[in-house]
Amino acid sequence: MIVRFFTALDKKIGWVLNAAALISSLMLVGLMLFLVLARYVFGWSIVGLLEVIMLFGMWLYMVGGLIASRKREHLVVDFVQTNIQDQQIRRLHQAFLSLVTLVITGFFVYLSYRMLKWGMRRPQHTPGLSIPLWIPQSAILFASVGCALYALRDLIQSIIGNDTHLLVAHEPAESAIEEDR
Amino acid sequence: ATLKMATDSGAKGSPAGDTLERWADLIEKGSNGEIDVKVFYQNELGSQNEVFDLHVAGDVDVMLNWPMTSYDKRIGVIYTPYMTLSWEEAIKAYSPGGWVNNMLGGIYADLGLKFFGPWPEGFNGVATRGKYATNIAEADGLKVRTMTVFPAPQTMQALGYQTAAIDWGEVYTALQTGVVDGEAGNVIYWDYEYFRDQLDYYVRSKHFFMTGVLSMNAESFEDLSEAHQAIVADAAKQVMMQQFKAAKTADELYVKKAEEAGMKYFELSDEQIKVFARAAREKVWPLMDEEIGSEIMGTIRNNATKL
Amino acid sequence: MEGLIAVGLLLFLMIVGVPVAWSFAGVLAYLSFAYDANFNTLMLQGYRSIDSVILIALPLFVLTGYLMQSGGIAHRLVDFIEVLVGKRKGGMGASMVLASGIFGAIAGTATAAVASIGTIMIDPLEKRGYPRGYSSALLGISSLLGILIPPSITMILFAVVTRQSVAACFAASIGPALLLIAGLILMNRFNVGRLFEEVSAGAKDGMEELPGKGIATLRALPALSLPIVILGGIYGGICTPTEAAAIAAFVAILIGFFIYRDLTIKRLGSSVVAAAETTGTVILILLFSFMIGRILASERIPQELTETITSLVKDPLMILIAVNIFLIITGMIMDDVSVTVVVAPLFMPLMIASGVDPIHYASIVACSVVIGANSPPVAPILYMACRIGKVSIHQSVMPAIKLMVFVGMPVMAVTSFVPELSLFIPKLLGLM
Ligand code: NA
Ligand code: NA
Numbered sequence: 001m002i003v004r005f006f007t008a009l010d011k012k013i014g015w016v017l018n019a020a021a022l023i024s025s026l027m028l029v030g031l032m033l034f035l036v037l038a039r040y041v042f043g044w045s046i047v048g049l050l051e052v053i054m055l056f057g058m059w060l061y062m063v064g065g066l067i068a069s070r071k072r073e074h075l076v077v078d079f080v081q082t083n084i085q086d087q088q089i090r091r092l093h094q095a096f097l098s099l100v101t102l103v104i105t106g107f108f109v110y111l112s113y114r115m116l117k118w119g120m121r122r123p124q125h126t127p128g129l130s131i132p133l134w135i136p137q138s139a140i141l142f143a144s145v146g147c148a149l150y151a152l153r154d155l156i157q158s159i160i161g162n163d164t165h166l167l168v169a170h171e172p173a174e175s176a177i178e179e180d181r
Numbered sequence: 182a183t184l185k186m187a188t189d190s191g192a193k194g195s196p197a198g199d200t201l202e203r204w205a206d207l208i209e210k211g212s213n214g215e216i217d218v219k220v221f222y223q224n225e226l227g228s229q230n231e232v233f234d235l236h237v238a239g240d241v242d243v244m245l246n247w248p249m250t251s252y253d254k255r256i257g258v259i260y261t262p263y264m265t266l267s268w269e270e271a272i273k274a275y276s277p278g279g280w281v282n283n284m285l286g287g288i289y290a291d292l293g294l295k296f297f298g299p300w301p302e303g304f305n306g307v308a309t310r311g312k313y314a315t316n317i318a319e320a321d322g323l324k325v326r327t328m329t330v331f332p333a334p335q336t337m338q339a340l341g342y343q344t345a346a347i348d349w350g351e352v353y354t355a356l357q358t359g360v361v362d363g364e365a366g367n368v369i370y371w372d373y374e375y376f377r378d379q380l381d382y383y384v385r386s387k388h389f390f391m392t393g394v395l396s397m398n399a400e401s402f403e404d405l406s407e408a409h410q411a412i413v414a415d416a417a418k419q420v421m422m423q424q425f426k427a428a429k430t431a432d433e434l435y436v437k438k439a440e441e442a443g444m445k446y447f448e449l450s451d452e453q454i455k456v457f458a459r460a461a462r463e464k465v466w467p468l469m470d471e472e473i474g475s476e477i478m479g480t481i482r483n484n485a486t487k488l
Numbered sequence: 489m490e491g492l493i494a495v496g497l498l499l500f501l502m503i504v505g506v507p508v509a510w511s512f513a514g515v516l517a518y519l520s521f522a523y524d525a526n527f528n529t530l531m532l533q534g535y536r537s538i539d540s541v542i543l544i545a546l547p548l549f550v551l552t553g554y555l556m557q558s559g560g561i562a563h564r565l566v567d568f569i570e571v572l573v574g575k576r577k578g579g580m581g582a583s584m585v586l587a588s589g590i591f592g593a594i595a596g597t598a599t600a601a602v603a604s605i606g607t608i609m610i611d612p613l614e615k616r617g618y619p620r621g622y623s624s625a626l627l628g629i630s631s632l633l634g635i636l637i638p639p640s641i642t643m644i645l646f647a648v649v650t651r652q653s654v655a656a657c658f659a660a661s662i663g664p665a666l667l668l669i670a671g672l673i674l675m676n677r678f679n680v681g682r683l684f685e686e687v688s689a690g691a692k693d694g695m696e697e698l699p700g701k702g703i704a705t706l707r708a709l710p711a712l713s714l715p716i717v718i719l720g721g722i723y724g725g726i727c728t729p730t731e732a733a734a735i736a737a738f739v740a741i742l743i744g745f746f747i748y749r750d751l752t753i754k755r756l757g758s759s760v761v762a763a764a765e766t767t768g769t770v771i772l773i774l775l776f777s778f779m780i781g782r783i784l785a786s787e788r789i790p791q792e793l794t795e796t797i798t799s800l801v802k803d804p805l806m807i808l809i810a811v812n813i814f815l816i817i818t819g820m821i822m823d824d825v826s827v828t829v830v831v832a833p834l835f836m837p838l839m840i841a842s843g844v845d846p847i848h849y850a851s852i853v854a855c856s857v858v859i860g861a862n863s864p865p866v867a868p869i870l871y872m873a874c875r876i877g878k879v880s881i882h883q884s885v886m887p888a889i890k891l892m893v894f895v896g897m898p899v900m901a902v903t904s905f906v907p908e909l910s911l912f913i914p915k916l917l918g919l920m
Binding site (some may be wrong): 225 | 540
């Protein structure tokens, strides 16, 4: 029951993250093209367009990092993992890694929180369009909290001994890419 | 005590870098070594934004910075186009007791920074390749890179140019390939130093009087003993007064160097400057009323050079 | 002492299997407590470092790489390359090196080539018998041609900090770039039959029959137009390299949808998400290594190390060798931007005093970045190559070290001791 709830929740979150990545990527490409067209073809000088582009860029970076946490696809040096044969030790090792990751991502959350807190005391805006800096910066807090929660998920799973990634609706990451050509 | 001193623009050995070295030296010697100054040049602590962040937060105690508007739009007053038109007027306005100096001191204080004084570089201009403009009509179709700070792009547009936002790191390639025709808004030193092999002309449009600012984080300042506070402030005053004398000479030296390197240099007549000034004041000043408030702009209108 | 602990901690975290991004964050945590960093501004500095217009080229070129794959562009290009050079010994490896060189003339960073060339070529290389770990290592070092062949963000940064002419610095690293290309192609040819057996074109079961030369070329024409669009855009004065990356992604979508018709809405969606994920993993590593670099720089750690070296060695030749070694070691433990902007300029006065031309020194620094970016523990380009090549890092480390020792370091040594290799082109162009 609980498992089913979390599986459904994970699917919904995955959908939202993918949509956010899609939107920010397409905005990035579209606005950048518009910038070139405006300058080169129409001769318009648009103040602050780059600021909007950078805003979508920051959200893209952070959502991308979070998606990698969700799918456990962060870059790893995995020769210890691949050389452990014993199931029990493997689970212990997994729990240890998740715990370390949880502590470190907790530090990441703290740093991001401190950045935003300082930003409330000394607020800043972009020079062209006066976009408040907390908008792109909150992408970092969002990603840090998300990554910490996924580290917690991994820790719980390794403790209850769930090796089959039950709580992740496992979608092949690069289905389109891996299709046999 | 230990003070961290930095600049956002100026490597070791550049005019700004030399100033830091002298300032640090005066502080260390003046305090008989009681104050230890650690100097960081351009990019050593990060980008321009980053170093100013550190200054506001007190990680960089003492700084020679080029004003940024991200914390407070009012800092943009320093980029009011055609506020003063001659060196004499500019130096008077920026000197201690002068009207621009007073205005900046108040704005910096609100940011938690102690304003020691300006570090003037001189009047800026437009450096281009291939073609150049000495009036608004000629500027039509010329694409120039400007600072993103308000109202730098708006000012160039008022002077007839098309503007583009290009990151400083990409300016060289953009000039080389022709994405932009020029780089607008700096004193000739920067264009000579970084882009002389790409640029053919420098027109001294004089829209901004460029200056750095010598400042200290207010909390760091309070932490010093009164004697040490006086030493730091006096040392700042000394390098500032020295720069007031040196700036014009240095600027003329770089004009000469640029000409020797094959750049063509144009000084505009009073009449030509006044046409530019009228256009910029008419188009940009009303925008500044909205952005930084009519009170400050009132001060500027009362004190600015009459056309 | 803190530095040694930091390096030890980084190695420990990475080797036990903590994701690389979090390993860096762990070291950052240690250093920020050891040096009492200001938590108000620490992440703000990290944010500023990645909030860079030039860096935006990264997700765009990553996306282009994925789109070239899912839109059928890569497939046609690979067919074309196979028909052209496939028969020669080591041909596919050589064409990856050459393709990276061509990409280097398009982009100012190494990441562009890693993303695009990697997604296109690692799979076909595997079919031809190249182990993925080896291909990824070769990709990592080849992609650094992007900073040796102008335009180069590394050279721009160095020139800005040391007040040298950007054009001269650009021109200086062309010679070493050509040497590196030759070295890599030779080394690859040498490895064929020794490290692995090369499968000749069409020989292996399940591999498609190759089309004729004419047909392959014709089919590849739209794909080949892509580099022309990018190069034409940049050198034709239409756009900056960053903007060219967006145009490349857009054109790749157009070609995929309307010419090859391999792209569907669904495939576009999953390509975009996969690209975002790859970008995200790289950016988090960059973010934390930038912040580590900031802490070290503000503690003057690199500066103090430099002074130590200066006081130990006096002979000009020995100084040049010492600087080479020092740059390689700092390159191993710091990111390339920190090395270029903080460490390398510190030796400038020493270099000039030893009779080394600043422009010559610029190209030595560029060579050290080629090695540093691929030398663990801090080897962002190698890691990214592994990510793109879908191979675990430890399978790539040995081949990467071999390439570094037998090609990268000799190229750096020749660059260091034969000034004319670097100075010939700047002199020819009248830049010095
Ligand atoms: Na390049
Ligand atoms: Na490295």
